[in-house]
Amino acid sequence: xxxxxxxxxxxxxxxxxxxxxxxxxxxxxxxxxxxxxxxxxxxxxxxxxxxxxxxxxxxxxxxxxxxxxxxxxxxxxxxxxxxxxxxxxxxxxxxxxxxxxxxxxxxxxxxxxxxxxxxxxxxxxxxxxxxxxxxxxxxxxxxxxxxxxxxxxxxxxxxxxxxxxxxxxxxxxxxxxxxxxxxxxxxxxxxxxxxxxxxxxxxxxxxxxxxxxxxxxxxxxxxxxxxxxxxxxxxxxxxxxxxxxxxxxxxxxxxxxxxxxxxxxxxxxxxxxxxxxxxxxxxxxxxxxxxxxxxxxxxxxxxxxxxxxxxxxxxxxxxxxxxxxxxxxxxxxxxxxxxxxxxxxxxxxxxxxxxxxxxxxxxxxxxxxxxxxxxxxxxxxxxxxxxxxxxxxxxxxxxxxx
Amino acid sequence: xxxxxxxxxxxxxxxxxxxxxxxxxxxxxxxxxxxxxxxxxxxxxxxxxxxxxxxxxxxxxxxxxxxxxxxxxxxxxxxxxxxxxxxxxxxxxxxxxxxxxxxxxxxxxxxxxxxxxxxxxxxxxxxxxxxxxxxxxxxxxxxxxxxxxxxxxxxxxxxxxxxxxxxxxxxxxxxxxxxxxxxxxxxxxxxxxxxxxxxxxxxxxxxxxxxxxxxxxxxxxxxxxxxxxxxxxxxxxxxxxxxxxxxxxxxxxxxxxxxxxxxxxxxxxxxxxxxxxxxxxxxxxxx
Numbered sequence: 201x202x203x204x205x206x207x208x209x210x211x212x213x214x215x216x217x218x219x220x221x222x223x224x225x226x227x228x229x230x231x232x233x234x235x236x237x238x239x240x241x242x243x244x245x246x247x248x249x250x251x252x253x254x255x256x257x258x259x260x261x262x263x264x265x266x267x268x269x270x271x272x273x274x275x276x277x278x279x280x281x282x283x284x285x286x287x288x289x290x291x292x293x294x295x296x297x298x299x300x301x302x303x304x305x306x307x308x309x310x311x312x313x314x315x316x317x318x319x320x321x322x323x324x325x326x327x328x329x330x331x332x333x334x335x336x337x338x339x340x341x342x343x344x345x346x347x348x349x350x351x352x353x354x355x356x357x358x359x360x361x362x363x364x365x366x367x368x369x370x371x372x373x374x375x376x377x378x379x380x381x382x383x384x385x386x387x388x389x390x391x392x393x394x395x396x397x398x399x400x401x402x403x404x405x406x407x408x409x410x411x412x413x414x415x416x417x418x419x420x421x422x423x424x425x426x427x428x429x430x431x432x433x434x435x436x437x438x439x440x441x442x443x444x445x446x447x448x449x450x451x452x453x454x455x456x457x458x459x460x461x462x463x464x465x466x467x468x469x470x471x472x473x474x475x476x477x478x479x480x481x482x483x484x485x486x487x488x489x490x491x492x493x494x495x496x497x498x499x500x501x502x503x504x505x506x507x508x509x510x511x512x513x514x515x516x517x518x519x520x521x522x523x524x525x526x527x528x529x530x531x532x533x534x535x536x537x538x539x540x541x542x543x544x545x546x547x548x549x550x551x552x553x554x555x556x557x558x559x560x561x562x563x564x565x566x567x568x569x570x571x572x573x574x575x576x577x578x579x580x581x582x583x584x585x586x587x588x589x590x591x592x593x594x595x596x597x598x599x600x601x602x
Numbered sequence: 603x604x605x606x607x608x609x610x611x612x613x614x615x616x617x618x619x620x621x622x623x624x625x626x627x628x629x630x631x632x633x634x635x636x637x638x639x640x641x642x643x644x645x646x647x648x649x650x651x652x653x654x655x656x657x658x659x660x661x662x663x664x665x666x667x668x669x670x671x672x673x674x675x676x677x678x679x680x681x682x683x684x685x686x687x688x689x690x691x692x693x694x695x696x697x698x699x700x701x702x703x704x705x706x707x708x709x710x711x712x713x714x715x716x717x718x719x720x721x722x723x724x725x726x727x728x729x730x731x732x733x734x735x736x737x738x739x740x741x742x743x744x745x746x747x748x749x750x751x752x753x754x755x756x757x758x759x760x761x762x763x764x765x766x767x768x769x770x771x772x773x774x775x776x777x778x779x780x781x782x783x784x785x786x787x788x789x790x791x792x793x794x795x796x797x798x799x800x801x802x803x804x805x806x807x808x809x810x811x812x813x814x815x816x817x818x819x820x821x822x823x824x825x826x827x828x829x830x831x832x833x834x835x836x837x838x839x840x841x842x843x844x845x846x847x848x849x850x851x852x853x854x855x856x857x858x859x860x861x862x863x864x865x866x867x868x869x870x871x872x873x874x875x876x877x878x879x880x881x882x883x884x885x886x887x888x889x
Contacts (some may be wrong), residue, residue: 240648253708255816389861418861420820422811426855445718445784449812453720456727457738475717475812478655480725 241562243288244278246531247308248318249328253513254296255419255444255493258321260517261343262291263508264524264558265318267367267534267585271503278536285541290314298327309335315541316531318524319343322469323392329356341560342491342523346396346568355548358569359530359562360523360569363399365573366489369587370466371407373487373575374438376595377464382408384436384462386451388428388443389416404440412436412541419444424451428460442468445475452482453599461601466575474514477581485598488583492519495591498572500525500558502515515576515583526557526571607856608849609735615848616745617810619841620803622828624753624796630834631772633793634688637699639800639825640818641706645802646672647721647817648714648807651827654670654721654808661721662743669798676797680791688789703818710815721808744806746842751799756797756837768792772835827871833881842883846870 203390245558248265251258269287272278277286290312294301301324308314317332319325326348332339333353333581342360349358353549374381387393393416394432401411412434415427421443427600428451431439439462441448449468455461467476493515494501500522509522530553538549554563559571576583584593621643628636637758650668653659679702687694700790720726728739759765769789770778807813807821824847832843852871854862 253716254710255814257711271869415859416861417859418864422810423610423614423863424851425607425852426859446812446814446817449718449720450810453727453740453810454738457729457740465789473717475719478718478720478722478812480722536636597833 208359221348231451243278243286244535245290245312246316246318247290247305247312247314249292249293249294249301249304249308250318250320250321251296251301251324252291252293254294256321256498257341258520260508260512260520261321261524261527263511264504264521264526265289265528266524267346267504267521268525268528272532278532280541281539287535289318289528291473292323293334294320296324298324301328302331305331306335309337315543316535316546317526318527318531322422324381324389325358328390332356336547337543338531338534338550340527340534340550341504342527342571343520347399348392349568354567355547357530357553357564357567358563359526359557359559359564360571361491361573362570363491364403366468366575367400367403367569368407369459369573369575370440370487370489371409372593373408373587374464375407377597379437379463380435381438382434382436383409383411383438383440384413384415384427384431385411385440386415386417386424386443387441387468388447389418393442400442408559412439414586417443417447419447421447422450424454425458427451428455428458431460431462435462440468442572443470445470445473449479451481452486456482456601462598464598465601471511471578472516474493474517475514477514477590479600481580482600483578484580484600485596485602486578486600487586488516488576488578490516490519490576490583490585491571492522493574493576493591494518494587496572496574497591498522498558498560499556500578504564505556514583522558526559526562529557530555604856606735606737607852609732609737610741611849611852612845613737613745613848614852615742615845616748616841617741617803617844618824618828618847619752619844620744620748620751620799620806622825622832622844623748623755623837623840624799624803625822625825625834626829626832626834626840627755627799628796629746629829631768632688632789633692634684634695635699636793636796637696637697637822638702638706638818640820640822641703641710642672642676642797642800643804643821644710644813644815644818645675645706646804647719647813648710648804649801650805650808651714651721653664653718654723655692655719661723661805662811665747665802667799672801672804673794679792680793681786684793685786685789703822707815707818712836714815716815718812718814719808720812721805723809726809738810740806740810745800746805746809748844751802752837752841755795755799759837764791777881783865824867827867829881830871830874831881832883836881836883837879839883843881846882 277284292304319345325341325344329352332355339356345363347363387397413430466487471486473495476483534549540547562569574588577586611782640803650664725739730739759820767783771785775785828843832839850866851863
């Protein structure tokens with residue numbers, strides 16, 4: 201047999217040694233992760249796959265999660281059984297991509313062994329529910345109106361506002377604007393948009409409004425001529441738009457240029473972005489549905505404003521921080537009442553949640569809890585609450601499109 | 603469908619042509635598909651926003667500055683990164699420009715945040731009647747700008763020494779180099795010029811619509827569709843192709859609804875590639 205030269209033995213030996221060390225380190229790491237998720241006295245690991253880049257960006261919600269967890273850890277952690285345990289949050293950025301989100305959720309549960317999940321936003325939350333059910337891990341979310349949460353297997357818990365409340369509030373407010381009660385509804389053509397259109401149509405009709413047209417457009421639309429034509433031919437003076445912000449920007453500019461002038465308009469999703477202020481005076485008077493305001497007297501407002509008003513001068517962004525804080529608080533409360541870090545015990549405890557949060561009272565009925573809704577109005581780059589009466593200012597005309 | 607629909611399509615097509623012109627020139631001269639072209643468009647919009655939103659300047663006044671700034675970024679990218687890659691491999695620049703696309707998106711988000719921005723201007727939401735048809739003023743301005751820039755590009759390519767060098771480098775880079783043409787510099791100037799055109803498109807997009815860090819990719823796809831329709835090496839063809847695409851979109855939206863606007867773009871792209879891959883408007887190999 202031919203002898204292996206010495207100068208070749210050493211590199212091969214080193215390679216094997218490095219590989220073995222890596223393998224052992226990986227096993228140790230997995231062991232650490234798997235043990236910290238559920239048992240022992242180590243930190244309790246919860247996870248979130250959230251959009252921090254891409255088309256929809258939610259660092260505010262992440263900040264709310266981290267604030268709630270930091271507050272809990274500052275008090276020694278969450279009481280679980282006879283001892284306090286710190287909580288650790290693993291945050292993954294899914295780049296606003298649903299397939300990435302689904303993969304990350306599986307990684308969090310199957311590889312990292314998180315005991316529970318916190319949600320993302322909107323359509324992603326709808327898609328995340330199926331994963332939570334399949335993996336049998338509790339998922340606490342907001343940023344999804346309760347009517348839009350599909351029926352699942354009981355692992356998803358939605359504490360957020362109701363579209364119905366927002367729609368009813370809008371139609372009440374619109375009653376003060378002296379319109380002809382004819383409504384044009386335009387939404388994105390995804391599941392959330394379709395549900396939003398159906399709900400706002402139904403509630404509009406129930407409030408005595410005539411829905412003259414309902415249009416669905418794909419994300420990225422820049423030409424709204426057929427939508428405006430429908431609004432003009434139906435003489436709609438009330439506009440309900442539920443689209444991504446960039447699409448609303450294009451539509452608002454086109455409305456102004458082509459002389460379509462509703463008397464009142466609400467930009468669901470789109471007017472919630474602080475970027476709406478870059479429309480300048482064109483955005484003035486647009487209404488926006490909010491889940492939180494500084495003037496509503498909700499718990500934890502002072503802390504959220506003190507810590508985040510510098511980073512997020514816009515009221516809607518602060519509302520998203522409050523949302524994240526509330527969701528995380530609900531989950532931490534359930535972990536504590538469960539007396540255990542097992543996903544099934546936490547899920548059971550969530551069902552009996554009854555607490556006050558940064559978004560208001562939370563008590564689940566059928567996995568849903570409705571939190572208060574507010575309407576705000578844009579004027580000169582800032583949003584002020586106009587409904588309900590407590591904390592509200594008077595409604596201004598829709599001057600931007602006039 | 604009515605004349606307003608046709609007019610809107612023609613004017614929107616002007617903006618598409620401005621975005622597609624740069625891609626077409628780069629592919630025609632360098633043989634390189636620049637996947638970062640959409641980021642040059644958005645980069646122009648973001649750079650313009652520094653003066654428009656930050657200091658209240660009019661976007662049209664800032665437009666030349668944005669074009670120069672983006673060109674200055676594109677020149678060294680081509681000269682010192684992409685040209686060496688191009689010489690080494692046909693596919694490496696494609697991967698590199700994709701990497702630049704991702705890098706640019708991340709930089710835009712880090713520097714400007716993720717919220718959408720719009721460039722304010724008195725004509726951003728103004729309407730104007732032309733022969734009794736109501737159109738958006740900003741698209742009329744964008745169309746006029748596109749015609750001017752297309753004409754300038756055509757004249758530069760066909761009537762100047764620099765243009766002769768560009769066409770020589772496009773036709774046969776080895777022979778051009780032997781004849782004393784600095785092909786590396788020509789390539790870099792070509793990408794810089796294409797980037798400047800993209801930046802102009804970005805400023806007008808920012809005024810007419812809005813933009814976010816991820817707005818570049820859909821614009822890149824529109825540019826590819828324009829290039830495919832036009833064929834390589836024809837500036838006038840790009841303008842016609844942009845207008846054709848704009849009209850097709852407008853008509854489809856008017857007849858079938860907003861959901862068909864993207865379908866029309868991609869269908870046109872693939873049909874032309876399948877049936878007439880040299881493009882609808884390409885006559886020969888000249889600009």
